[in-house]
Amino acid sequence: MTTTDLIVLRAEGLYCAAGDFFIDPWRPVSRAVITHAHADHARSGHSRYLAHVKSEGILRTRIGADIALQTLEYGESISINNVNVSLHPAGHVLGSAQVRVENEGRVWVASGDYKVAPDATCVPFEPVRCDTFITESTFGLPVYRWRDDAEVFAEINTWWAENRDANRPTMLACYSFGKAQRILSGLDSSIGPVIVHGAVDPLNRAYRAAGVALPETKLVSEVTDKADINRALVLCPPSASASTWANRFKNASVGFASGWMQLRGRRRMGGYDRGFVLSDHADWPGLQSAIKATHASRVIVTHGYEAVMTRWLTEQGLEAGSFKTEYGDDAKESTHDAS
Amino acid sequence: MKRFSLLFQELDRSTATLDKVAALKRYYADASPADAAWATYFLAGGKPRQVVKTAELRVLAREVAQIPEWLFEEAYQAVGDLAETIALVLPTHSDAGSLSLAERVRERVLADQVPAEDCANRDTLSPTLPPGGREQQVRIDAGLAEWIEQRLLPLKSLDETERAKLIRSYWNELDTTGRFLLTKLIGGGFRVGVSKLLVQRSLAEHAGVDPKRIAERMMGFTDGTRSPTANEFLRIIRAENSSTTNANSESENGASIDASREPNEALSEPTEVNGQPYPFFLAHQIPFALAAFDEKLGPPSDWIVEWKYDGIRAQIVKRSDRVFIWSRGEELMTDRFPEIVEQANALPNGMVLDGEILVWKEGAAQPAPFALLQQRIGRKTLTKKVLADAPVVFMAYDVLENEQRDLRQFVQRERRVILEKLLSQFATKYLLSPNIAGQAWQDLETLRSESRVRGVEGFMLKHRDAAYGTGRTKADGTWWKWKIDPMTIDCVLIYAQAGHGRRASLYTDYTFAVWSRAPRDAAEAQQVIDNIADGKPVPEGAMTDVLQLVPFAKAYSGLTDEEFKRVDAIIRKNTINKFGPVRSVKPSLVFELGFEGINESTRHKSGIAVRFPRMLRIRDDKPIHEANSLSDLRSMLLGENIA
Ligand SMILES: [Zn+2]
Ligand SMILES: [Zn+2]
Numbered sequence: 008m009t010t011t012d013l014i015v016l017r018a019e020g021l022y023c024a025a026g027d028f029f030i031d032p033w034r035p036v037s038r039a040v041i042t043h044a045h046a047d048h049a050r051s052g053h054s055r056y057l058a059h060v061k062s063e064g065i066l067r068t069r070i071g072a073d074i075a076l077q078t079l080e081y082g083e084s085i086s087i088n089n090v091n092v093s094l095h096p097a098g099h100v101l102g103s104a105q106v107r108v109e110n111e112g113r114v115w116v117a118s119g120d121y122k123v124a125p126d127a128t129c130v131p132f133e134p135v136r137c138d139t140f141i142t143e144s145t146f147g148l149p150v151y152r153w154r155d156d157a158e159v160f161a162e163i164n165t166w167w168a169e170n171r172d173a174n175r176p177t178m179l180a181c182y183s184f185g186k187a188q189r190i191l192s193g194l195d196s197s198i199g200p201v202i203v204h205g206a207v208d209p210l211n212r213a214y215r216a217a218g219v220a221l222p223e224t225k226l227v228s229e230v231t232d233k234a235d236i237n238r239a240l241v242l243c244p245p246s247a248s249a250s251t252w253a254n255r256f257k258n259a260s261v262g263f264a265s266g267w268m269q270l271r272g273r274r275r276m277g278g279y280d281r282g283f284v285l286s287d288h289a290d291w292p293g294l295q296s297a298i299k300a301t302h303a304s305r306v307i308v309t310h311g312y313e314a315v316m317t318r319w320l321t322e323q324g325l326e327a328g329s330f331k332t333e334y335g336d337d338a339k340e341s342t343h344d345a346s
Numbered sequence: 347m348k349r350f351s352l353l354f355q356e357l358d359r360s361t362a363t364l365d366k367v368a369a370l371k372r373y374y375a376d377a378s379p380a381d382a383a384w385a386t387y388f389l390a391g392g393k394p395r396q397v398v399k400t401a402e403l404r405v406l407a408r409e410v411a412q413i414p415e416w417l418f419e420e421a422y423q424a425v426g427d428l429a430e431t432i433a434l435v436l437p438t439h440s441d442a443g444s445l446s447l448a449e450r451v452r453e454r455v456l457a458d459q460v461p462a463e464d465c466a467n468r469d470t471l472s473p474t475l476p477p478g479g480r481e482q483q484v485r486i487d488a489g490l491a492e493w494i495e496q497r498l499l500p501l502k503s504l505d506e507t508e509r510a511k512l513i514r515s516y517w518n519e520l521d522t523t524g525r526f527l528l529t530k531l532i533g534g535g536f537r538v539g540v541s542k543l544l545v546q547r548s549l550a551e552h553a554g555v556d557p558k559r560i561a562e563r564m565m566g567f568t569d570g571t572r573s574p575t576a577n578e579f580l581r582i583i584r585a586e587n588s589s590t591t592n593a594n595s596e597s598e599n600g601a602s603i604d605a606s607r608e609p610n611e612a613l614s615e616p617t618e619v620n621g622q623p624y625p626f627f628l629a630h631q632i633p634f635a636l637a638a639f640d641e642k643l644g645p646p647s648d649w650i651v652e653w654k655y656d657g658i659r660a661q662i663v664k665r666s667d668r669v670f671i672w673s674r675g676e677e678l679m680t681d682r683f684p685e686i687v688e689q690a691n692a693l694p695n696g697m698v699l700d701g702e703i704l705v706w707k708e709g710a711a712q713p714a715p716f717a718l719l720q721q722r723i724g725r726k727t728l729t730k731k732v733l734a735d736a737p738v739v740f741m742a743y744d745v746l747e748n749e750q751r752d753l754r755q756f757v758q759r760e761r762r763v764i765l766e767k768l769l770s771q772f773a774t775k776y777l778l779s780p781n782i783a784g785q786a787w788q789d790l791e792t793l794r795s796e797s798r799v800r801g802v803e804g805f806m807l808k809h810r811d812a813a814y815g816t817g818r819t820k821a822d823g824t825w826w827k828w829k830i831d832p833m834t835i836d837c838v839l840i841y842a843q844a845g846h847g848r849r850a851s852l853y854t855d856y857t858f859a860v861w862s863r864a865p866r867d868a869a870e871a872q873q874v875i876d877n878i879a880d881g882k883p884v885p886e887g888a889m890t891d892v893l894q895l896v897p898f899a900k901a902y903s904g905l906t907d908e909e910f911k912r913v914d915a916i917i918r919k920n921t922i923n924k925f926g927p928v929r930s931v932k933p934s935l936v937f938e939l940g941f942e943g944i945n946e947s948t949r950h951k952s953g954i955a956v957r958f959p960r961m962l963r964i965r966d967d968k969p970i971h972e973a974n975s976l977s978d979l980r981s982m983l984l985g986e987n988i989a
Contacts, residue, residue: 149413150421150434269434272426272850274359281359292437315420322414 013108013115014141016330021117021141025110026090028057030117040092042119043103044069045184057085059094062102064213065184081130097121098132099287100185101214107135116301117141120310122286123293124153127192128185128219132289134300139307141330142298145288146266147312153266153290159283160193166262166281168198171238176259178241180248180279183207185287186264187242188214188221196222200235204243204252227255248279266290298325349376350385350490351523357389357538366540370548374583380491383579386549388531390542391675392568394494396534397502398509400428403533406510407432410517423927426850429533433526436517495573498532542568543817553583561816565622569678621670621678623661624698624746624754625816628674629806629825639787643807643826646790650758650810651782653802654827655741656716656943657704658723662740662776664690664697665750671703682723685733686740692774696750699765700814701742701779708737712801717945717955742769743779743806746814754814758823761814797830803942804829832940832958833982835860835974836965838895839935840878842917843928845902845910852914853929855902856961858939859895860952861975866893871971879922879932889976896976898952901939904961913964936965936973944982954979 014023020032028038035052042048044058044065051070058066060078067074079085081104084093094104099120106117116137123132163179170177181187183206191211194201203211203224211221230236241256248261263279266286274282289297298306298320305326308316313329320327356369370389374382408418413435425431488497497516501509513532517525530536546564550557563582567574634642643649660679663670669690671680680687683703704713705722714736722728722736745765746754753761762781769778782805784790790805797804805828812823837858845854865871874893877884884894905913913935920932940962947955954976 148421148424149411149417150425150431152434152438154438270425271358271430278361315417319417 013110013113013139014117021330023090023108023110023115026087026092026108028087028090028092029053030106031119038087040106041066042097042106042117043100045100045120048119057087057092059102059104061217062104064216065102065210068209068213081133095135096130096133098123098126098129101129101188101217101219103129105135107137113138115139115141116303118143118297120145120288121297122289123297124156124290126156126189126287128188128214128221132297134297137301137303139305140298140301140303141307141309142294142316143288143310144294144308144313144316145311146286146290147294147308147316149291151266151269151286151290152292153284153286156189156193156285159264159285160190163190163193163262163264163283164195164198166260167194167240170260171199174237176237176239176241176256178243178248178253178256178259178261179264179283180243180245180261181264181285182287183244184210186285187211188219189287190242190264190285191221191224192219194222194240199238199240200225200230202227202230202236202239202241204241204247206244206247207242347490347493347520347524347527348487349373350381351521351527353385354527354538355523357540363544366544367548367551370540370545371552374549374552378489378491379576379579381489383574383576384490384494386545386564386579386582387568387574388536389538389540390545390564390568392574393534393536393570394499394531394573395502395570397498397532398513400533400535402506402509403432403513403529404428406513407435410514411435411437419926423844423850426844426846429526429529429535432529433522436525438522491576493528494531498528499573501532549583553585555583555586558816559586561625562622565625566672566676566678568676571678621663621665621668623663623670623672623676624752624814626659626661626674626700627815627822627825628818629827630818630820632807632826632828636787636791643787646784646787648810650762650808651784651790652743652779652806652808653782653797653800654804654806654829655702655704655713655779656801656803657702657713657719657741660701660703660740661746662686662690662697662699662701662742663747664693665695667695682728683738684728685738686776689740689775692772693768693776694749694772696747697768698745698747699740699742699776700744700746701740701776703738704741705736706739706777712799713739713741715801715945716943716957717947740776741779742776744814757811757813758808759810794828794830803827832942832960832962833944833956834938834940834962835979835982836936836968836972837899837939838933838970838973839913839917839931839937840895840897840933841928842913842931852910853917854905854910854914855900856913856937857897858899858901858937858959859897859933860979861971861973862889862892862894862896863977864975865971868969868971875933875970878930881922895933896952898950898954898976898979899939899941899956899959901937901959901961904940905964909964933970936968936970938962938965944979946983952976952979954983 011024013025014021014030016022017029019029019034019036021030023030028040029036030040031042031048032039032053033050037054039053039056041056041058041062044062046069049066049070054075056066056074056076058076058078060080063076063078066076079094081094081096084091086092089110091109093107095107097103097105097119099122103119103121105119105121108115108117114137116135118141120143121132125131167177179190181190183204187203187207188211191201201222201224203226205226208224208226211224214221236256241259243253245263247253253259260280262281262283263277264283264285266284266288267273268282268284294316306320308320308327308329313331317327317329353369353373357366360366360369373385377385404418408415418431418435421435422428422431425434497512501512504512516528520528527536546557546560550560553560560582567578567582659674661672663672669680669687670678671683671686673679686703703719705718706713718736719738722732722738725732742765745761745768746752748764748768753764756764766778769776782790782793784793794804807826807828809823815822837860839856840859841857842853843855844850845852861871870893874895878895885892889896916935917929917931920934921929922932923930938961939959941956941959943957945955946953
C-alpha cells in the first residue's frame, strides 16, 4: 500500500483523515458519523452528527433534540471533503448502519455492531464489498452459535404461559433499545398482557413511529386490573429487574435475554431463573460469513476477542489486525452494550 | 435422553430445593425404571469408569468443529468447562440456517456488485455441518439407559476410529444440552447441584416411602464397578410392607435383619442385598475452642475419645459367609484388601463393623502415612511385593450389626461393649481403636499435641449416650473431629492458572515454591528473582548450593473473592511467560500455606508432597527472602514443628 490507511485509530476514535471525520468517536469531535444509537457508539458533545434517518428519533431523545444532525437513507451517499460516505444496513437495531468510505479508488467499511440473523424490527444486514473491513467481534469465539430465534421465542412464550398458569408474573430483563423490541415482535400476545418498564416505552414509541409493528404494551401505571400482573410478561432493563421497581411483581420468574447466556457459568452467575440466548450481535459463524461476504482482503477487528479473531483470520489467509479500544484487553469481560 | 436432558436443565437453573424436588418427582413420574435407575445413579454421585479419555474427546471435537488447538484452548479458557466447550464448539443445525441466510442476503445484495461465480463459492472460513446434519432433523430419542448401556459403555472396547465415528454420530444426533451431558457422561465428569439426600427425598416422596428406608436401600447403589438396573430401582422405591415395622424394634426380638429390612428381597439378586452396608455416620469439625469444651460438651467422662486415624473409612459386612468391604463413598473395595477379607473369616455372620483401613507395618509403633495407602490403592494388581510393602489392618471402632441385628439405635457405650466382646471372643487380627482417657479436656489437649508423632490427626469425640446417626445429621448425636492444627509454611507464588466455572476469568490456581536453602540475604534472593524474570536458566549445581525456588504444592482455595481479584491483578502485571493456560509469574507474593500432612515423594522435584494444601493468608508483611526453605519442609517430615 502506497498511501496511508483510509481509517486509523486516534485517541478520539476511528478517524478518516482524508474526509476529516470520525466514526463512533468516544471523545468530542467536530464531525461524527454514528453507526447506531447505542450509548457507547453515540455519545454527546460532537459538533456535527451524521446517521441513518431511522436513528434520528432515538439520537435526539438520547443525546439532545438540538444536535446538528444530518441523516441518510441506506445506500444514499454524500461527499465529505471529497470522500464518498454511505450507510448500509447492519441488522443490529433500528437505524443501525455500516459506514462505507470510498476515496481514490479504495473502499473501507466500518461495520459498527451487526448481526446476520433475521430481526423483524430492523432492516437485515447487507454485506458491502470492500478492500478493508473493520468488523466487530463481540462474540468472536466458536462457542457462540445462535439458534434460530423462532426457537428462542417459542421457549420464551412457553415459559410465559407456564408462569401465567402458575399465577406468577414473568419478568424478562433485556436491553431497552433493540433487544426489547425484537422480543416484542416474537411474543405471542394471546398469552397475556405485556407490561414494559419506563425505560423501554420511549424506544417502543420510536420504533412504532418508524413504522415497525409491535404488539400492544402498557406501563405498569396503566394496568387497571390487578389480576393482569400475574398474567403479564414484563420487559425491563437488567438494572430494573433487581430494583425496588420490580418488587410489585411478587414471586415473578425472572429471565434474562442476552448472547452471554450461552455460557452455563454466566447463566448461573446472574442469578436469573431463566437465561435465553438472544443476541443482536453476530455469532461466530455469522462473523465468518459476513467477513467472507465483503470480499475484503484486509480485516481490522474491534470490540472484543480481537487477538483471537485476528489470529484466526490470519491463519485463514487474510491480512488481519486490530484496533485497540480504550477498554483494553479485558473489555470482553464487561457487558458494555453487548447484548 | 431428552427427558433426562430436561431434568438436568431444570435442576441446573433452579436454586430452590422445592423446585428441584418437584423437577425430580416429575422426572420419576415420566421415566422408565431402567432410565430412572441410571438417572438416580448419576444424580446420587455414581461415577462409572471413564469410557473415553478426555484428550481423545478434545481432539475429536476440534476435528468436527474444524478449529485449531489454540482456538479450542481459547474457547475452553472462556467457558471454563471442557464438556461445555466441546458441546458449544460443535457446529449446530442452526448454523446452517445462519450461514444460508448470509448466503441468501449476499446473493440478493451482491447480485449487482459481484460476479456470479463468487457467490457460488461456499464459505471456507466457516466449518460446515457434519455429514447428515440436515437429514438428522427427525431424531429418534433413545432413553438414558439405552444411551448408556447400548451406546456409551460399548465405546470403551472399540478401536479409536470406530469410536470416533460413533461419537460423531451421537453428537450429531443431539442438541447442545444433550451433547454436553453425553460428553460429561462418557468423560466421567457428570455433576449437578443436587445432593444425594435430595435425590433420596424426592424418591421417598415419589414412592411414598420413608426417606431413611430409601437411603438404606440405596447403599452401594452408586458403586462404580457395576451398572444400576431397573430391578434395583424398583426395589429401592418398593412400598414398605405394612407388616414390617421399624427394624430396631424387631431387632429386640431377634428377627433376622434381612427379613426385617427387606421382606421382598428375593426379588433381587441376593448378593447385592446381602452385602449392603449401612449409611455411614459422618463426623463434624468441632466448631468451638478448647476453653468452651466444658460448657458445650460437658466433662470428658461423657465422651468416648479415640484417635482420629488417617486412613480409609470402611464398613466390613459379613453375611452368609461372605465378606464385603465398603468405602464411605459406597464403593465396594473388597478386592483391594485380601488381608482384611481373610481376617474376617474368624468372625461370625450377620455382623457389620465400622472403622478405618490403615497401612501398619509389622512391629511399627504407629500407622504408616496415608500416602502409602494411597499408593497401594493406585496399584492395578496386588503383587506380593505390594502386599509386603504396604500391609493393611482394620482398626474397628464401631459395630452396626451383630447376630443379624441392626444395632444403630443402641447407644455408643453399648455398641462399644459389644464391639470389645466381639473382637476378644473371636480370634481376629482386627484392631480395636483404644479409648483415650483424660480427667480434663486440658489433659486430652496435652495428649492431642502428640498426634503428629503418633501418626494420627487428632481426636474423635463420640457421646456415650448417642445412637449411630445417618450421614451428616446431628439428630442422633454428633461425632466431633478434634483435629490438630494444619502445618503451615510461608512460600512464594510462581505459576498461576485460571480457575474454572465461576472463577474462569480469574487466575486462582497457584503453584507455590520454597527456597532450595535459606537465602543469605535479601540481595541474594533478589538476584534469583531477577534471573527468573529475565528467563535465565538456573546455574548448574546441587539445590543445596545454588539458591533457587523449588515448586512443592498447588492450591486453589482459601482466599476470599476480593483477595483472588487482587492476586489476579498482580499476576497479570507480573506475568513472565504464558504456556497454554499457565502463566509463570515474577515472584513477588508470599503466602502462608496450610496442609494436613507431608510425605516424601520421588515424583516431585522437591522430594516432598503435602496433603490438602490451602492458602491461609497472603503474607504482605513478609519479604520474599524470608519465605521458608526446603529444609524447613524436611524437618516437618520428621514431625518437628518449625513455628
Ligand atoms: Zn450496539
Ligand atoms: Zn457496541
